[in-house]
Amino acid sequence: MPLFKRKPFPLVDSPDDLEPRDLVFQVRFTKEIFKDYQEYLKRINLYRRRIWTCKVTGKANLTYEEALVTEQRAAEKVQQFPKELMAPVLHIIQFSTLTLRDLLVTLSRKLQERQLVEGLELHVRKKDKSFPCKILKILEDSDPISYEVGWIGKDKKVTGSSVVNFNDLIRRKLPVSREVLKSFIRESTSQSSPWVIHDNLAREHGISTEPPEDSNDDDDNARRKKNKRKEPEDDYSLIKRKKAKKGVQIAEEEPIKYPIDDSLVKPGADEPKFTDRPPPSRDFGVPEEYVGDLLMVWDFCSSFGRLLHLSPFSLEDFESAICHKDTNLNLIMESHSAFFQFLIKDEGDYFTAVQKKKRKSKITLLNWSEYLCDFLEMKEISEFSTHIATIKRGHYGLLDPHYKLAIFRELVVCALDTDAFRDRLDDSIEQQQALAAKKRGVALEEGRKRREEKLLKAESNGKQVLNGNSLENGGKVHHYENGSDDKQNGSNYKPNGSNGKQNGCDDKENGSNSKSNGSNDKQNGDVAEEENKHILVYRRKKASGNRERTSVEEQSSNEEHKESDKRSRDKRNEAKENRNEGQTKEVLQKEIEKLYVCTYSLGKDKDYNRYWFFRHEGRLFIESSDSKHWGYYSAKEELDALVGSLNPKGERERALQKQLRKSYDKISLALQKRSKDIAFNIALEEAVVRRSTRVHAPVRDNPAKAFLRYVNKWKE
Known part of the structure; x- marks a missing residue:
């Protein structure tokens, strides 16, 4: 039994x-x-936690189940322990105070050096050669100890005997490994301090169960307890120990790691409100237990119609044709004919059977039942033998639907065994792999383009930052130079103005002297001309500075417009490329789906009901765990309710919910399309019923009778 904290763990008793x-x-x-x-x-x-220890091997950090398995394997190894070694080994183990490691070393040394027992097979060195032998008797009276050995021949029998010394014996290896010896010690003892073997083993091998008088077990135990290092307790253990002293029990509740098995999931208070799962519809024309055969045959004909040269038909038309009592239905005849022609081309058993009957090469409404009878006679199935006469009389339509489906099922099985079908499977698989590789290449190319765009964007942002800094610095410098010119021009202008004022004062002071006034006027005129020149120079420099600033601003704005136009063009091109790449992905995915050779279920719910969706049918089918009951959902609201009713805490329903969400768009579109088609067909039926007798327009075909008008457009 596995150990918990180095102690046996008691199991719970069954309720009374x-x-x-x-x-x-x-x-x-x-x-x-x-x-x-x-x-x-x-x-x-608790059993799933890695806190258990194997009692036999001492391995720790195991789950309970792993510890059980380890104990069983170790017990099997212990059963292989040599019986002739049990007594001497148990004598050494009994009441030994050594640790397990020291005890193993002691036992190994004694077994290899001294503890040679009668009946043990080994080798003897004689004249530089080794010969196999078996110890017959130990001669303890001699000094040193000698051994009487018997020589073992090729037939494993003792042919003669001799007396040899201990040094002549060759022990190539221990009779048992250290692991087996360790397991034997743990398995045969009831305690380890000191080692005490079980009472039944002691009685069996005549070993005393009374401890020796000079044993100091109590002192050794006290010394070990004193020297044993106390492990630090965590907060939870400390609180638990303190409350345990006060009599308060703490319930150990481990959090559940979801998802788990659906049958173990229980409703919790923190769970969201799940929707009620809608009941599926069950209005099938055939018995529910044969709906699986109906879907299998129809899906095979739809998936491999090109190979069979059989144009597709709806599931409802096929179901109506199976349930119809007329023998010469074109849909039934063409379906059988496609299978018969396919089997004849394979030149197998059916081809041989048809050749013996010397049938006509062309299969028509008049002779297709003969080919069917040949097929049933070839299969030699007792289920069909009673109906061959009915078919020969031309009453195929009177057969029960499940017999008709059973015949189709056998035709599908025979078609699967043909070489042409296997070649088609190989081609489809190769094409799927090629398209998948192409799809991966498109995805890798998209990733590469995205990385390049990120790098280009980062580089362009860095360039814009650098250009912005240079433009800003250049504008400041240019503005500073113009400002300095302005200041300089202003300073030149002001002294001249002051000179003018000063000259005006001189005119007032010297107004009496006309000569001096004339000279002053001339001087004032020269000063005015110089002032005008300075003003013109100042205005020209200011205008040139404004023009330069305007040109720089216009240049920067033009660059910004160009960058914005470039970014907009890049965005448009990127969006166009993304649309093209998305369309490419969708096209590749559709092509891959067309090459599917088998339809797999979407998953199972908690009751093991399987859910199926077929590409050419707008319904979601539900199959019971025993495959005897079938149903379907045909509305988008039912699909939404189903997805909302699945509990993601369960393993099966979590996987089913994931698949339904992954294929949600495709399934919902198929359901909506079927609902619209049904509404349109109902409107057509009402239009046929309400048609007036005075109207001479042609009568519209009833959609419910479409299976009667089937024509095989892919017929050879």
Whole structure:
């Protein structure tokens, strides 16, 4: 039994008040029975933790089940322990105070050097050669100890005997490995300090169960306990120990790691509100237990119509044709004829059977039943033998639908065994692999383009930052130079103005002297001309500075417009490329779906009901766990309710929900298309019923009778 904290862990006893019809929970590997689910779940979580130790091997950090398996394997190895070594080994183990490692070393040394027992096979060195032998008797009276050995021949029999010394014996290896010896020690003892073997083993091998008088076990135990390092406790253990002293029990509740098995999921208070799962429709024309055959045959004909040269037809038309009582239905005849022609081309058993009957090469409405009878006679199935006469009389339509589907099922099985079908499968698989590789290449190319665009964008942003800094610095410098010119011109202008004022004052002071006034006027005129020149120079420089600033601003704005135009063009091109790449992906995915050779179920719910969706049918089918009951959903609202009713905490429903969400768009479009077609067909039927007798327009065909008007457009 695995150890918990180095001690045996007791199992829970079965409840006494169990009734035959009580619902219980049983642990598979311990056979413990619980009536309360929470207790069962708590115990299961405890067993799943890696806190268990194998009692035999001493391996730690195992789950309970892993520890059980390890113990079983170790016990099997212990059973192989040589019986002739048990008594001497148990004598050494009994009441030994050595540690396990030291005890192993002691046993190995004694077994290899001294503890040679009678009946042990080994080799003897004689004249530089080794010969196999078997110890017959130990001569302990001699000094040193000698051994009487018997020589073992090729037939494994003892042919003669001799007396040899210990040094002449060759021990190539221990009779048992150290691991087996360790397992034997653990398995045969009940305690380890000191080692005490089980009472039954002691009685069997005549070993004393009374401890020796000079044993200091108590002192050794006290010394070990004193020197044993106390492991630090965490906060939770400390709180638990303190509360345990006060009599308060702490319930250990381990959090459940989801997803788990759906049958173990229980409703919780924190769960979201799930929608009610809608009941599926079950209005099939054939019995429910044969709906699987109906879907299989129809899906095969739809998927491999090109190979069979059979144009597609709807599931409803095929179901109506199967249930119809008329023998010479074109859809039934063309379907059988396509299979017969395919089997004849394969030149197998059916081809041989037809050649013996010397049938006509062309299959028509008049002779197709003969080919069908040849096929049924070739198969020699007792289920069909009773109906061959009915078919020969031309009453195929009177057969029950499940017999018709059984015949189609056998035709599909025979078609699957043909070489042409296998070649088609190989081609489809190769094409799928090529398209998948192309799709991966498109995805890799998209990733490469995105990385390049990111790098280009980062580089362009860096250039814009650098250009912006240079433009900003250049504008400031240019503005500073113009400003300095302005200041300089202003400074030149002001002194001249001051000179003018000064000259005006001189005119007032010297107004009496006309000569001096004339000279002053001339001087004032020269000063005015110089002032005008300075003003013109100042205005020209200011205008040139403004023009330069304007040109720089216009240049920067033009560059910004160009960059914005370039970015907009890049965005448009990128959007166009993304649309093209997205369309390429969609086209590749559609091509891959067209090459599917098998339809797989979407998944299972908690009750093991399987869900199926077929590419050419706008319904979601539900198959029971025993395949005897079928149903379907045909509305988008039912699909939404189904997705909302699945609990992601369960493994099966989580996977089913993932697949339904992945294919949600495709399934919902198919359901909506079928709903629109049904509404349109109902409107057509009403139009046919309401048609007036005075109207001479041609009568519209009833959509419900479409299977009667089937024409094989792919016929050879």
